Amino acid sequence: MNSNTVTPVVLVPQSVLDELIQEVKAVKEICMNRFQENKTGEEWLSSEEVKSILGVSAKTWQKYRNEKRIPFSQFGRKIYVKKADLDAFMEKHKIKGRND
Structure with a gap:
């Protein structure tokens, strides 16, 4: 770093900092879970997710x-x-278009 560079200091309330830290941890956990799912190649979906994807009752x-x-x-x-x-x-249930 240049000795002439001024580093700003920002003051935030402790509660705001704590909330930000919790949100970062939550995002990190989501990312790690996605990484693990992609790593194994086997993501599991719940019934609710499957019904939503298929659009069925x-x-x-x-x-x-x-x-x-x-x-x-x-x-x-x-x-x-x-x-x-x-x-x-x-x-398997894909209906091909005329140009396929």
Whole structure:
């Protein structure tokens, strides 16, 4: 650093600093989780996320599971689907356009 450079000092209330630190930690955790998911190549989606992506009702999603259209894992009442399996399902049911 140049000896003639002035470094500004900013004063902020402790509560603002604490809140900022918490937000940075939350963002860091989200990033680390995304990194881990991408590292393993296996992101898991909840039932709510799957229903939203497919645009189906809870009843239709239940029917898809009963018919074993999409592989899923269940732990107690929680149901999860690998993103890769959902992508494969979507690709399998893709209707090609005239130019495809």
